[in-house]
Amino acid sequence: MEQNPKSEGKCLFCGKTFAKAGINRHLKTHLDEKLKTGKSGVSFLVKVEVQKWAPKEYFLSLWIDGEAKMGDIDTFLRNIWLECCGHMSAFRNPKNRGNGWDFFEAIELMEQGKVKAYEKLMEESAGEIPMSRKVKDVFQKDLKLEYEYDFGSSTYLQLTVIEEYSVKAEKKILLLSRNEPIQWLCDKCGKVPATQICSVHVWEEESKFCNKCAKKHAKECPDFDDYAAMPLVNSPRMGVCAYEGGTIDTERDGVFVNK
Numbered sequence: 001m002e003q004n005p006k007s008e009g010k011c012l013f014c015g016k017t018f019a020k021a022g023i024n025r026h027l028k029t030h031l032d033e034k035l036k037t038g039k040s041g042v043s044f045l046v047k048v049e050v051q052k053w054a055p056k057e058y059f060l061s062l063w064i065d066g067e068a069k070m071g072d073i074d075t076f077l078r079n080i081w082l083e084c085c086g087h088m089s090a091f092r093n094p095k096n097r098g099n100g101w102d103f104f105e106a107i108e109l110m111e112q113g114k115v116k117a118y119e120k121l122m123e124e125s126a127g128e129i130p131m132s133r134k135v136k137d138v139f140q141k142d143l144k145l146e147y148e149y150d151f152g153s154s155t156y157l158q159l160t161v162i163e164e165y166s167v168k169a170e171k172k173i174l175l176l177s178r179n180e181p182i183q184w185l186c187d188k189c190g191k192v193p194a195t196q197i198c199s200v201h202v203w204e205e206e207s208k209f210c211n212k213c214a215k216k217h218a219k220e221c222p223d224f225d226d227y228a229a230m231p232l233v234n235s236p237r238m239g240v241c242a243y244e245g246g247t248i249d250t251e252r253d254g255v256f257v258n259k
Helices: 020-037 070-082 103-111 115-126 211-220 224-228
Strands: 008-010 017-019 043-052 059-065 089-092 144-149 155-165 173-178 196-198 229-231
Touching: 008 020, 017 020, 020 043, 020 059, 020 155, 020 173, 043 144, 059 070, 070 089, 070 144, 070 155, 070 173, 089 115, 103 115, 196 211, 211 224, 224 229
Parallel strands: none
Antiparallel strands: 008 017, 008 173, 043 059, 043 155, 059 173, 089 144, 144 155, 196 229
C-alpha cells in the first residue's frame, strides 16, 4: 500500500519539532548564536539523507567539528543507523570520480599492507575519501558526498554540507536532530502501525506488518518465523541483512507510538 508518513525532528537546542524541510534552517539560528560564545575553530552543519532505495523520510542533522576524521563520521553512521555485520563502507565525492578502478590491483595492495597506495588508488579512480582525512580538509559549504555501507546489500546515503562555522563544535559529532519514529501502517490491513518487517519481502508492496497480520504472513511465508521476521527500527537499513537497531539515540530507535 502507498504510504505518505510525516517526517519531522526535534531540535536538540530548544526541543521544538520541525518538518524535515525546515529543521536545518531552524538549526542555523542556534548555531549562529554559538559564534558569539564558542571557541574559535571550524565546524560544519551537515544533513544526512537516503540517496536511493530506502524511504526518503529518514534524516540526520549533525554538527561536526573540523578536527574530526571521516572515520569518525563513518563510526557514527554505523552506530546510529547501519552496523549489523561489520561490512565495508566508503565516502565518495562524485565530482572526483575517475574512469573506474582495478579491483585486483586494489586487493593486491591491501594484501600487501600498502594502505597509503590503496587509498591513493581509490581516491584518484573512484573519488573515495580516506577515512583518515580530517573533515576540515574535505568539507566546504554546499559539498555533497556519497556514502555506501555494505557493498553487497548496500545502504546509500548522501551528506550535504549546509553551512560552515568559524567555531568549534561541542563534540566531534553532535546529533542536532533526527527524524522521529515514522508512523508506518501495516501494509496488509492498513489500519494500525506496523511492528515487524519481513526481510524476504522487504522490496515488495507488503513487507511491514502489525502483530496480528504478522501471524497471517507467517503462514504464507515459510521463512518468516525461521529468520525473516525483523523489528521495525528507525533506520534506512530496516529489514536489510541482520540490522536490528543502533546504539545511539536509542529512545528514537523503535516503532512509532501514539502519544
